[in-house]
Amino acid sequence: MNEAERLFNEIVKDYSERVYWHVRRFVNNHEDADDLVQEIFLKIWTALPSFRGEAQLFTWVYRIATNETLNWLRREKVRSALRFTSIDAEMERRIDSDPFFDGDAADRALSKAVTKLPEKQRQVFILRYYDEMPYEQMSEVLDTSVGALKASFHIAQEKVRAALGKDIFVGSD
């Protein structure tokens, strides 16, 4: 096993589960999350020679994961448009039909509200709320200032709160 393979296996061991949960929140379906995680790690493997160690490994991996996830979402939007359906309706259908969704009605409503957020806000919301990533790390992953991320998360929270009709974010800022 050469050095690149050793590093790749380390990344797989340390980050595959975390990347899976991150992706799963975006795609709302286990099967698609599984496919996308494989695509992301394939990308990580092919990009590994360009990793220079200037960025933290964690930041680098997450950056690839979030970019690939956004690309997937854009492709999905186009597919939905070609089927004459809205992406929101498609995402809601995924949540309702996912056999590995174990939450209650409130969880389901929250997931659906999150899918309706604009791309960037959804990204910030998922990283902060579900992945519980510190703003400083989010700033490195998304290449955005901490202040802008805080503002974006606040707006996203307000939208979700309005969609749900109740406050579920006490102390989550």
Added chain:
Amino acid sequence: MSKRNDISTPEGYFGDLQMRLSEIPARPVRVSTVHRLAPYVAIAASFLVAVMLGNAILRTSAPAAPEDDTWAYVSYLADALDPDGAVPLDMAGYYLDDEETEGLSADDIVNYLLADGISVEHLNYLSYEEGF
């Protein structure tokens, strides 16, 4: 409301996922047709852009045809109509009466030249100078 317990995975999923992912380096690298053709498409696109730019530059920067070219053009037209050179250019009026070009009027020639880009000023000049 829990944050993570609302979604789950099949039993033993992460062990299986790690195994599959760790096989990625051993996979043969597949290059899609799009990626294989990309350099050729780029070269063709560059060539097309160069031709279009060159064309645009020539169109905007080339000076108007000099006056002398008008006579060269008219001579060429006369040669085309009369390859044997039997009828001199200054006998164009006579030439139009030739039975082989019956029905072809001076207006036809004027319209043809206008359609080919000759300016009205040139035609007026020719008509005045040569009785064309």
